[in-house]
Amino acid sequence: MNSTSSKLPYELLIGWRYTRAGRVAGRNGFISFISGVSMLGIALGVAALIIVLSVMNGFQKEVRDRMLAVVAHIELLSTGGEGFADVNALMAQAKRNASVVAAAPFVAQQALMARGDDMRGALVRGIEPELETQVTDFTLQLPPDVRGALTAGSFNVVLGGELAHALGVRVGDRVTLVAPSGQVTPAGVMPRLKQLNVAGLFDSGHYEYDATLVLMHIEDAQRIFRLESPSGVRLKLKDGQQARSVASELAATLGPEVIVRDWTRQNRTWFAAVQVEKRMMFIILTLIVAVAAFNLVTTLVMTVTDKRADIAILRTLGASPRSIMGIFVVQGATVGVLGTLGGLLMGLGVACNIDVIVPAIENALGASFLPRDIYLISRMPSDPQAADIWPITLISLAMAFVATIYPSWRASRINPAQALRYE
Structure with missing residues (x-):
């Protein structure tokens, strides 16, 4: 252990080691398979939320601008x-x-x-x-x-x-x-x-x-x-x-x-309908993030089961139940943070370049998502707003943290004597 890492709390070091060196079905890798699936699910959910809300903001801005060109x-x-x-x-x-x-x-x-x-x-x-x-x-x-x-x-x-x-x-x-x-x-x-x-x-x-x-x-x-x-x-x-x-x-x-x-009062019904649609889309897509975040429960329960002997040894060496709980909170929170950051970068990357990505997909598929003879807007608009992105990020992190509480508490309740009996 180098001098820099020795200054960090051992709960953080062990939690990070469990995250990147997990073992599932006998395979060793940089990250456990289930942790990777949870991280990917969180990333895709966050990215989907950012992209959808940005596109809805873009359509709202396009219609609003065209409306304001006519009304005072x-x-x-x-x-x-x-x-x-x-x-x-x-x-x-x-x-x-x-x-x-x-x-x-x-x-x-x-x-x-x-x-x-x-x-x-x-x-x-x-x-x-x-x-x-x-x-x-x-x-x-x-x-x-x-x-x-x-x-x-x-x-x-x-x-x-x-x-x-x-x-x-x-x-x-x-x-x-x-x-x-x-x-x-x-x-x-x-x-x-x-x-x-x-x-x-x-x-x-x-x-x-x-x-x-x-x-x-x-x-x-x-x-x-x-x-x-x-x-x-x-x-x-x-x-x-x-x-x-x-x-x-x-x-x-x-x-x-x-x-x-x-x-805004002249077109109150239209703007109210758009706000309701945005809220419903936010709630529906947040469920995707929630499902992915609570996959962490499965990940951590399996990790706790696999690391019972390690937990018992740490308890024998003097680690407190709170420290054991902190190790698995760190592991779950790491997956949540990395998944959220990955989704944030992915979502912003797509939302900010949707005017390039969508035409490329249309050319590849030979289709048009917004035909000029049907829709007034022939291109896919996007308008990422910080007021939408910050809540998405915070909610994703909060869900990931909440998902770690029960498995971490369960790990802290393991009896060292019983855990080492069959080792």
Whole structure:
């Protein structure tokens, strides 16, 4: 024993020796077979957890980014629904918040879009193109000539690609807008109709908006729906992830007559569903780690049975039951730590290079996991987050440690006299 190792507690030295020089079925090796299986199981479970949660985070980020390209970080609406008489003053007051970088007025109304016998429900959004490009990214991606066509009095519209496909219209065609609030006549309430020119199409990458959204100039929208003022104001923040806290600040400063609605509340159902899915996947995959961790019980029980004579000799030489217990805790904890670290490296390696690994597998199998004609996202996204990785690591280590308690306690209870009787 060298000078360095002699300074270490003998429980640590013996436990490490048992781990790397185990004996199963008469075979000697660097590590016992069962310990290796337990270590591999822990590593695969940890890696699977990291990879799956990273991919789920990646999909969530992709959908969120596409959603935020269309919706504003925060919307300001009036409590009565009539809009704001002095929308410029409201925009100026909102911009006083340091987190707000841009603001734009808008009109939002439900309507029907018709062409021939085809009719679809739509959300008509009246915008000021110059200001709207500062608030949402997808309007900035529209060709300049399409944005330029949205002028006051032109009654030009830009349709989502899915909506245009459902109506069977192309650029240059005309569609009919049916406003829900109509005119009162002796024959009853008649809906108001307006012929509109299709100036362009957009593809935001989010089906819900591509299938329902219609853009037009804000003044044209006010004339069609007979609104005296815009419906509200859309805001863009420096950091969209801080929308909830900034919304609370704005609600306190703008007063009770203004409804402040951030993007997380507008899509609350979707985000809640994603969180539930992540929790369930975490629980299910954690069971894999638990099964692998508790394989350590079998490993240590077999080791204790095989080392009964060694334990008896150590007890005879003065080792306490606590020291004997420490030896096998070290052995089990070593397997758990090595398995967790191996899974951590494996999981991060795959999660950080999934954009290379998945295409290679697709080429090898001649298949496509995310066909472009079916899914909006054609590549496998991944977003490893420390908030997921740390709990996985700690839970794996805790399970491995708990699994060592019973076999270690059993080893500490061995009677030296009985153990040496048949040796």
